[in-house]
Amino acid sequence: MNKVRIGLVGKPNVGKSTFFSAATLAKVDIANYPFCTIEPNVGVAFVAARLPCPCKDIREKLEQEGRLEPASQDDPRRGSLCEPRTGSCIGHMRLVPCFLVDIAGLVPGASEGRGRGNAFLADLANCNALIQVVDAAGSTDLEGNPQGHNQTTEVARARVIEEIEFLGLELDAWIAGLLMDGWVRGVRRVQAEGDKGLVSFIHERLTGLGATLQSVGLAHEAFRSQHTTLGSPWDWDPSIIASLAVHLRKALFPIHIAANKFDVAPAQVLDGVVANGCIIPCMADVELGLRRAAGADLIEYTPGSTTFSFSDSTALNEAQLKALDHMKERLETNAGTGVATMLDTVLFDELEHIVVYPVQDENRWTDGDGKLLPDAFVVPAAIQAKALAYKVHSDLGDGFIRGVDGRSRRVVGAEHELQDGDVLKIHAKS
Numbered sequence: 001m002n003k004v005r006i007g008l009v010g011k012p013n014v015g016k017s018t019f020f021s022a023a024t025l026a027k028v029d030i031a032n033y034p035f036c037t038i039e040p041n042v043g044v045a046f047v048a049a050r051l052p053c054p055c056k057d058i059r060e061k062l063e064q065e066g067r068l069e070p071a072s073q074d075d076p077r078r079g080s081l082c083e084p085r086t087g088s089c090i091g092h093m094r095l096v097p098c099f100l101v102d103i104a105g106l107v108p109g110a111s112e113g114r115g116r117g118n119a120f121l122a123d124l125a126n127c128n129a130l131i132q133v134v135d136a137a138g139s140t141d142l143e144g145n146p147q148g149h150n151q152t153t154e155v156a157r158a159r160v161i162e163e164i165e166f167l168g169l170e171l172d173a174w175i176a177g178l179l180m181d182g183w184v185r186g187v188r189r190v191q192a193e194g195d196k197g198l199v200s201f202i203h204e205r206l207t208g209l210g211a212t213l214q215s216v217g218l219a220h221e222a223f224r225s226q227h228t229t230l231g232s233p234w235d236w237d238p239s240i241i242a243s244l245a246v247h248l249r250k251a252l253f254p255i256h257i258a259a260n261k262f263d264v265a266p267a268q269v270l271d272g273v274v275a276n277g278c279i280i281p282c283m284a285d286v287e288l289g290l291r292r293a294a295g296a297d298l299i300e301y302t303p304g305s306t307t308f309s310f311s312d313s314t315a316l317n318e319a320q321l322k323a324l325d326h327m328k329e330r331l332e333t334n335a336g337t338g339v340a341t342m343l344d345t346v347l348f349d350e351l352e353h354i355v356v357y358p359v360q361d362e363n364r365w366t367d368g369d370g371k372l373l374p375d376a377f378v379v380p381a382a383i384q385a386k387a388l389a390y391k392v393h394s395d396l397g398d399g400f401i402r403g404v405d406g407r408s409r410r411v412v413g414a415e416h417e418l419q420d421g422d423v424l425k426i427h428a429k430s
Contacts, residue, residue, distance in 0.1 A: 004098040004353065004378055006045075006346055007127030009106050011163065012144030015260040015284045016133040020102040022288035022339050025295065041102040046087050046095040047343050048304065049355040051421040053094035054406070055082035055373055058365065082373035093302075096355055096376045098347055101127055108142060108166060111173035121174050125209045129256065129277075129346050134163040136259035136269055136281065142166060153266040157273060164257060164275055168246075171253055176238070176245035178205050183241065187233040195220065198233055202248070209252055219251035220244075250276050256350060258282045258342050263330045278345050282338035286327050290337070293324060304340035307332055352381045354420035358392050362404040362425035379418070386414035389426045399429035 010016035024043030062068035071079035078091035087095040103123045105116030138156025189197035203216045256277035263283045294301040301308035359365045390397030403412045406423025
């Protein structure tokens with residue numbers, strides 16, 4: 001099973017734990033998810049697939065053939081027919097899982113061992129993407145100490161920029177330290193191999209951070225375009241290596257910014273703020289409140305929505321009504337809480353993933369037990385059929401013969417690239 005890990009990082013008192021709780025408080029079944037061993041700081045966040053679940057096509061076909069009545073108004077699943085092994089599908093909106101890692105220990109000096117030090121940095125390296133939760137209201141300093149609300153736009157913006165830069169600086173220092181260790185010995189290869197030898201050495205030093213030859217090569221090119229007259233690498237001083245580390249960090253660690261507490265932040269606080277990834281305004285406390293209310297069946301709320309409806313307002317006391325009305329106003333004013341949007345953007349846009357549906361019966365779209373579309377896999381865009389087979393089971397990959405497109409019934413080969421929403425039957429030697 002493919003497991004996408006999104007790391008959540010932030011200084012104290014910015015709402016990181018609230019964001020984590022809100023994102024992982026899903027009103028869906030996760031009992032059967034193949035966790036293996038799941039660490040205490042890892043949760044499962046469910047993200048809506050961008051395309052309707054293929055069970056919509058099944059329903060439309062059955063209705064057209066007169067074999068199924070249209071969904072009734074009181075249908076709790078609003079027409080969905082599939083039987084998800086993990087997550088849920090209501091109104092053909094399929095929720096798919098990704099792992100959210102709550103990474104503790106972001107403090108100034110982490111690269112020098114302060115706080116959790118290397119343990120903190122290692123946690124970052126084990127994630128496919130990073131979301132940094134920052135205090136858009138500017139109500140805390142760099143250590144997370146309260147600084148009061150009602151900050152001016154200039155003060156709040158300066159603190160947001162400082163937060164973003166400070167994580168980058170810690171990563172820069174960490175990468176520079178890894179490069180410096182054995183630099184003179186390693187770059188001797190440049191004498192024999194030129195820049196190719198330098199890229200290979202850097203790749204070897206940073207493999208533990210998820211570096212690839214391609215990512216290192218791109219970072220090296222960007223670095224070289226800014227530094228054209230450097231001389232031999234074995235003569236570079238630490239400031240040059242530090243500059244190289246910045247380019248490597250940008251290639252290895254795009255950091256997406258969740259600008260939290262946005263509803264109490266001053267106007268235009270994010271104007272001119274730049275990051276090495278996307279920046280999305282968020283209200284994690286509102287999202288957590290809404291998800292808890294929905295979990296208690298007080299409201300009907302879909303994560304990512306810009307409003308909600310009361311299930312039964314007469315069942316609420318005056319304090320509950322007042323609190324929910326206030327949250328509804330904040331939700332509509334800010335066009336959503338941003339939490340679901342953040343996860344959607346990182347998973348599907350920044351990480352370039354899609355959702356595909358492997359089945360055992362290409363005609364009925366069922367598994368071996370007759371369950372309709374039980375599995376939805378989150379995989380890299382344009383994944384090939386054989387690569388998907390390996391993600392389903394290693395035996396399917398080893399014995400891959402061919403695939404069959406569930407919609408067109410067309411036979412496809414090992415190198416066939418899958419598209420978002422595809423249904424695929426995999427034929428393999430047993």
